[in-house]
Amino acid sequence: MIEYIISKYNYWIYIVLMMIGFYAMISKRNLMKKLIGMTIFQTAIILFYISIGVKRDATIPIVPEHSHEAIKALEYVNPLPHVLMLTAIVVMVSTSGVALALLIMIYKRYKTIEEDEILKLRQEAGA
Amino acid sequence: MISRYESIIITTLCKLLIPVIQLYGLYVIMHGHSSPGGGFQGGVILGASFILLVISHGLDEVKKRMSEKLNTIFCSFGLLIYAGLGVLALIFGGNYLDYGHLPIPVTIAEARYLGILGIEIGVGITVMAVMISIFLDISSVGEQE
Amino acid sequence: MSHSPILIIIIPLISSFFVPLIGWRKKNLCYPLVVLALFISSILSLYIMGSVITHGSIYYRLGGWEPPWGIEYRIDYLNGFMAVIVSFISFLVAIYSRRSGEQELPDRIVHFYCIFLLLVTGLLGMVVTGDMFNLYVFLEIASLAAYALIAIGEDGALMGSFNYLIMGTIGACFYLLGVGYLYIVTGSLNMNDLSQILPGLYHSRVVRTAFALFIVGLALKMGLFPLHTWLPDAYTHAPSAVSALLASVMSKVSVYIMIRIMFTVFNPYFSIELIPITTMLSWTAGIAILFGEIMAIVQPDLKRMLAYSSVAQIGYIVLGIGLANTMGLTGSLLHVLNHALTKGCLFLGAGAITYRRGTRDIRQLGYLHVEMPFTMAAFTIAALSMIGIPPTCGFFSKYYLILGAIDARQWIWVIILLLSSLLNAIFFFRVIENAYFKPLGVIHESSYDRGEQEEANEVPLGMLIPILALAAAIILTGIFSGKIISTIIQFAIPEGI
Numbered sequence: 172m173i174e175y176i177i178s179k180y181n182y183w184i185y186i187v188l189m190m191i192g193f194y195a196m197i198s199k200r201n202l203m204k205k206l207i208g209m210t211i212f213q214t215a216i217i218l219f220y221i222s223i224g225v226k227r228d229a230t231i232p233i234v235p236e237h238s239h240e241a242i243k244a245l246e247y248v249n250p251l252p253h254v255l256m257l258t259a260i261v262v263m264v265s266t267s268g269v270a271l272a273l274l275i276m277i278y279k280r281y282k283t284i285e286e287d288e289i290l291k292l293r294q295e296a297g298a
Numbered sequence: 299m300i301s302r303y304e305s306i307i308i309t310t311l312c313k314l315l316i317p318v319i320q321l322y323g324l325y326v327i328m329h330g331h332s333s334p335g336g337g338f339q340g341g342v343i344l345g346a347s348f349i350l351l352v353i354s355h356g357l358d359e360v361k362k363r364m365s366e367k368l369n370t371i372f373c374s375f376g377l378l379i380y381a382g383l384g385v386l387a388l389i390f391g392g393n394y395l396d397y398g399h400l401p402i403p404v405t406i407a408e409a410r411y412l413g414i415l416g417i418e419i420g421v422g423i424t425v426m427a428v429m430i431s432i433f434l435d436i437s438s439v440g441e442q443e
Numbered sequence: 444m445s446h447s448p449i450l451i452i453i454i455p456l457i458s459s460f461f462v463p464l465i466g467w468r469k470k471n472l473c474y475p476l477v478v479l480a481l482f483i484s485s486i487l488s489l490y491i492m493g494s495v496i497t498h499g500s501i502y503y504r505l506g507g508w509e510p511p512w513g514i515e516y517r518i519d520y521l522n523g524f525m526a527v528i529v530s531f532i533s534f535l536v537a538i539y540s541r542r543s544g545e546q547e548l549p550d551r552i553v554h555f556y557c558i559f560l561l562l563v564t565g566l567l568g569m570v571v572t573g574d575m576f577n578l579y580v581f582l583e584i585a586s587l588a589a590y591a592l593i594a595i596g597e598d599g600a601l602m603g604s605f606n607y608l609i610m611g612t613i614g615a616c617f618y619l620l621g622v623g624y625l626y627i628v629t630g631s632l633n634m635n636d637l638s639q640i641l642p643g644l645y646h647s648r649v650v651r652t653a654f655a656l657f658i659v660g661l662a663l664k665m666g667l668f669p670l671h672t673w674l675p676d677a678y679t680h681a682p683s684a685v686s687a688l689l690a691s692v693m694s695k696v697s698v699y700i701m702i703r704i705m706f707t708v709f710n711p712y713f714s715i716e717l718i719p720i721t722t723m724l725s726w727t728a729g730i731a732i733l734f735g736e737i738m739a740i741v742q743p744d745l746k747r748m749l750a751y752s753s754v755a756q757i758g759y760i761v762l763g764i765g766l767a768n769t770m771g772l773t774g775s776l777l778h779v780l781n782h783a784l785t786k787g788c789l790f791l792g793a794g795a796i797t798y799r800r801g802t803r804d805i806r807q808l809g810y811l812h813v814e815m816p817f818t819m820a821a822f823t824i825a826a827l828s829m830i831g832i833p834p835t836c837g838f839f840s841k842y843y844l845i846l847g848a849i850d851a852r853q854w855i856w857v858i859i860l861l862l863s864s865l866l867n868a869i870f871f872f873r874v875i876e877n878a879y880f881k882p883l884g885v886i887h888e889s890s891y892d893r894g895e896q897e898e899a900n901e902v903p904l905g906m907l908i909p910i911l912a913l914a915a916a917i918i919l920t921g922i923f924s925g926k927i928i929s930t931i932i933q934f935a936i937p938e939g940i
Binding site for chain 1: 576580587598602604626627
């Protein structure tokens with residue numbers, strides 16, 4: 172049982188990180204903390220993808236110059252998850268950018284970024 | 299509104315460091331295919347150099363150098379390089395983004411290498427513009443349009 | 444013209460880069476550029492559909508690389524059908540958006556057009572691509588553009604957009620996790636390749652987890668009950684052109700992705716017998732239909748009522764998927780077409796009412812049949828289609844859904860579908876009664892006193908033409924629905940059902 176956990180420790184780590192982020196998104200009432208939770212959630216997924224490509228005793232996937240022999244795939248880490256995660260990091264940054272811009276406009280409008288105070292202000296305005 | 303930092307050590311050091319950071323950002327963009335790096339990473343470093351200028355010298359200095367209009371032009375320009383290289387490949391007979399068909403007089407493998415370098419430059423310019431734009435919007439609390 | 448699969452995406456994309464550059468010089472040139480780009484996209488999508496009907500599926504290799512090493516765009520009947528719907532409705536909404544944009548967001552029109560074109564790029568890219576990760580990239584492009592567009596709207600739009608951002612990002616991240624799990628066990632990201640490798644792996648728990656993650660992530664994106672809570676706020680407070688585009692097209696593309704994953708990447712055998720996801724989906728859809736209809740009846744705000752009605756209509760489409768026989772999927776795909784046209788017409792009509800009246804309260808819609816006769820006529824035709832009265836398209840899609848339920852020998856869905864038609868009638872007739880039969884009475888006094896009530900004060904032609912075009916399309920697709928089914932939808936249904 173213990174060796175089952177230890178041999179797949181990368182999956183356990185990413186799940187723990189993801190659940191921390193998810194808990195922050197659900198239970199915190201400050202909108203900025205929800206945003207930080209979302210960033211932790213997405214970072215956990217990026218960590219998961221990178222950990223897929225790792226091989227034992229393998230080095231970074233960059234071919235040394237002037238080597239004209241065939242490449243042995245076992246010596247190099249799988250580069251495809253790294254490339255996919257470059258795109259995912261860009262998506263994460265863009266989402267954070269849009270969310271921060273929204274938070275600034277919410278702050279200018281409601282003078283607070285606590286969710287329950289905003290809901291109370293909206294209910295008073297609507298009623 | 300971020301104003302100029304009061305300490306002379308900070309301002310002098312940043313004045314010396316920022317060109318070096320930008321040079322390093324360009325190095326990362328150019329060597330993206332054979333060492334860790336590439337368009338996005340180099341663009342973020344270039345953007346970080348401008349953010350360091352904002353923090354140390356104040357918002358007005360940067361607005362003199364990188365106005366909102368220039369920012370938007372950089373943003374669109376970088377992406378036009380990317381999409382434009384793809385359309386160039388389309389015009390000269392290949393599929394979209396097939397750099398082998400670009401009209402430069404080198405072998406096909408070299409043409410692919412140069413094509414990827416071209417789009418990395420485009421991506422770097424756009425990422426720099428977007429990073430600066432996000433930071434300027436947040437630091438001026440939305441007053442800058 | 445063999446490059447049409449990629450041209451349909453690049454033309455809006457490059458136009459969206461040109462719009463800020465042109466907008467600094469002359470603001471008035473942006474609108475013709477947007478309309479021209481979307482017009483070319485629509486014509487190309489018709490060309491692609493014609494090419495698929497006559498020559499079979501189109502394969503396009505990006506960068507010249509062979510699949511599964513490269514990204515491949517693969518267009519068959521289902522793809523082409525969705526591409527035609529997406530591009531035409533975007534074109535009509537773009538024509539509409541100039542006048543409504545002038546009133547609702549006058550100083551941000553350049554940014555609005557730029558992000559609008561990016562949204563259409565993302566939607567078209569999602570429809571056309573044949574690679575799982577490329578679909579995630581386009582999904583995020585469309586979603587980010589949607590968050591930004593919703594936030595430009597009126598007062599409650601900021602919180603609605605923030606809610607949509609948080610929930611939509613969770614959905615997209617679940618999709619990304621599913622792609623990652625599939626990549627671990629198969630090593631491929633190409634949809635066609637996956638459909639050949641996966642049948643040997645159906646017993647493994649990784650594949651089943653990936654499937655569950657896909658279904659939940661896509662259900663978040665399309666607004667299926669109980670993951671729909673972002674939908675009413677986002678659709679109500681957004682600008683009217685944006686609500687029309689999101690309600691009619693964006694949710695349909697998520698449904699298309701779900702059909703693709705359930706029946707093309709994974710076999711129908713997996714989705715129907717191995718994991719009874721279709722049973723779960725049909726029960727969830729049934730509850731969604733009843734919930735959406737009942738909540739729509741109690742809303743005083745016109746757009747909020749239409750938003751809850753959208754929740755119910757997504758339930759119809761997913762019910763058709765859940766029945767998983769030929770009739771059910773035919774009804775589902777025909778309802779995709781019908782709901783796109785109808786909700787587009789309804790939301791554009793609601794925007795027109797807001798443009799002239801300034802209010803969205805249903806109780807204050809009196810005398811509208813004199814002031815805006817054409818808009819109310821189009822609204823009524825769309826409402827009849829939503830209720831399901833022949834010869835509009837809505838009757839035929841409900842007919843096929845009921846036939847599918849009878850084919851599957853599950854009578855509860857027949858009862859729910861008939862009951863929901865009745866509930867639809869209740870809240871749509873409330874609007875029609877207020878507009879046609881109630882005099883402009885005690886609540887709203889300004890235009891009655893102005894003495895203009897005898898003449899028609901219609902919305903400008905730029906807003907009127909898309910509404911009338913959509914209403915005409917509803918009736919035409921209803922009359923020709925048999926031909927549409929026999930030429931396109933019959934072949935668009937995935938094999939093995």
